[in-house]
Amino acid sequence: MTDSPTTDRLPDRLSTNPKSPHYDEALLERGIGIRFDGQEKTNVEEYCISEGWIRVAVGKTLDRKGNPLTI
Incomplete structure (x- = not known):
């Protein structure tokens, strides 16, 4: 078997x-x-390559359903 x-x-x-x-x-x-704007990101929740955006959590803030608040 070859890998x-x-x-x-x-x-x-x-x-x-x-x-x-x-x-x-x-x-x-x-x-x-x-890697976003030349910096390695470790807190990314979601990304889209074609549209050029990432979604990151805002500190420890939670929304009303208990999920991390993201921007």
Whole structure:
């Protein structure tokens, strides 16, 4: 058996929230690094490559349903 390098491309949109339609557990287990405006980000909740945005949590603030408040 030979191991071939993975040439998988990342999806255009990915989320860490299991309730999101853009959630993909297999990709998240692999580990993904997000670089935005030249800086490595570790607090990204969701991203979209084609539209050029990321969604990050605002400190420890929660919304009325107990989810992290994101911008």
